[in-house]
Amino acid sequence: MTTTPRFKSDAFEAIHSAASGLHRSGVVGKQTMREFDALCLAEAPHFDAKSIAAIRKAAKVSQPVFAKYLNTSTSTVQKWESGAKQPSGIAARLLQVVKKHGLDVLV
Template sequence: MSRMIDEALETMRGLHEIGAVNKQTLRDFETQCLPPPAYTAETIKRLRESLHVSQAVFAAYINASISTVQKWENGEKKPSGAATRLLSVIERKGCCRRSKSA
């Protein structure tokens, strides 16, 4: 798998060099090829707590069950690739929050 990813990256970089792919597309492609970060039980709990939300609210943010979040935080389960990427986005950008107006 790593060899295929390396070859795909090389191809995209070549396409960028000849002007067939712009810089943003190349950057997006390179980002997608990065392995997702590993999240431990502690880092997931810290992330949730940094957002000042309960497990139930955090589960709702990421469209997961409360038991899934509990199992992640207890170390019984690890997030899947898609969930890991979502956690990475939340870690970098935060969660959407409702405005206090209204």
């Protein structure tokens, strides 16, 4: 399964598309393409352990309930909140949505 890249803006998407075409034709190397990726692609949000716990507490739910909403395990939420593990990809985006709109948006 491949994911569709998220770009910082439409302009960055156009620039990246042009660079990708040049890369496919062999004019632009891998290193240059990595640099374009870093410049043009939007990164997943970063949450530290305290901010994850704060999001959950603001939603007024326990770790097991929070885990169910995010479709993950209770141990994963515990690891996030202790700083042993970092949420990435979809999990980080879901945390961003919950922080902004609350847990009810996932129902």
